[in-house]
Amino acid sequence: MTLLTLEKVDVFYRDLQATFGVDLSVGQGEAVAIIGANGAGKSTLLRAIIGLTPVRNGRVVLDGRDITGLRCDKIARAGVALVPEGRRLFGSLTVEENLLMGAARARPGPWTLAAVYELFPAMREVRYSLAGNLSGGQQQMVSISRALLTNPRLLLCDELSLGLAPTIINDIYTCFTRIRETGVSLILVEQDTVKARDVSDRLYCLLKGQVTLEGASSEIRMDAIKAAYFGETAA
Numbered sequence: 001m002t003l004l005t006l007e008k009v010d011v012f013y014r015d016l017q018a019t020f021g022v023d024l025s026v027g028q029g030e031a032v033a034i035i036g037a038n039g040a041g042k043s044t045l046l047r048a049i050i051g052l053t054p055v056r057n058g059r060v061v062l063d064g065r066d067i068t069g070l071r072c073d074k075i076a077r078a079g080v081a082l083v084p085e086g087r088r089l090f091g092s093l094t095v096e097e098n099l100l101m102g103a104a105r106a107r108p109g110p111w112t113l114a115a116v117y118e119l120f121p122a123m124r125e126v127r128y129s130l131a132g133n134l135s136g137g138q139q140q141m142v143s144i145s146r147a148l149l150t151n152p153r154l155l156l157c158d159e160l161s162l163g164l165a166p167t168i169i170n171d172i173y174t175c176f177t178r179i180r181e182t183g184v185s186l187i188l189v190e191q192d193t194v195k196a197r198d199v200s201d202r203l204y205c206l207l208k209g210q211v212t213l214e215g216a217s218s219e220i221r222m223d224a225i226k227a228a229y230f231g232e233t234a235a
């Protein structure tokens with residue numbers, strides 16, 4: 001069953017068109033990756049889904065309900081959460097205080113403080129530390145947990161791997177197996193195309209705001225990804 005559908009979505013920043021007629025879907029429980037170069041429009045699409053950037057043309061439909069143009073708090077209440085690029089924690093608050101912001105007015109569901117501490121045991125050890133004093137990997141765990149605590153049906157993750165060491169990236173993505181077991185659907189924006197293909201069921205490639213490739217991650221060849229990423233013809 002389909003959870004999210006984007007239908008011919010155009011997003012503009014004033015006169016600059018950032019996405020062009022994007023069609024995209026996410027099934028119930030599915031992990032979808034969006035890849036593309038800098039400026040391709042990946043973050044713009046995530047922001048459009050959660051209502052932070054307006055959709056000028058087209059529709060965003062969540063579980064049959066048209067959520068285009070709704071305020072982002074209403075979209076969050078409908079079950080969409082964003083792990084933003086750069087993590088965006090409150091550095092002068094403790095880890096637990098940051099987490100409790102996610103838990104405030106959360107939907108009912110499996111993600112509680114105890115559950116996220118079980119998911120990321122290292123986070124429990126630093127729960128009274130200021131978020132600003134944590135390493136990048138620890139901050140990413142807090143950012144993911146804060147979003148999970150809203151008990152989303154759809155979790156949008158913007159460049160989780162940015163600035164993190166490969167071992168930390170692997171640790172973080174390993175936890176997504178557990179997250180998916182709870183039925184959460186995922187959109188993962190990634191610059192690391194190999195990682196994106198490995199962790200997703202389906203993959204979209206964006207180039208200059210347009211979808212240039214879509215398909216099952218296990219079936220898409222790397223040369224097709226490369227061609228779609230750079231706008232070349234696949235061999």
Ligand SMILES: Nc1ncnc2c1ncn2[C@@H]1O[C@H](COP(=O)(O)OP(=O)(O)OP(=O)(O)O)[C@@H](O)[C@H]1O
Pocket residue numbers: 013016018036037038039040041042043044045191
């Ligand atoms: N707030 C903004 N105001 C004006 N233009 C913007 C704004 N945010 C993004 N853009 C432009 O929209 C286009 C898409 O940007 P976006 O950040 O969505 O790309 P991206 O694929 O996420 O890239 P990156 O990997 O660098 O984050 C780019 O041309 C960018 O310059």
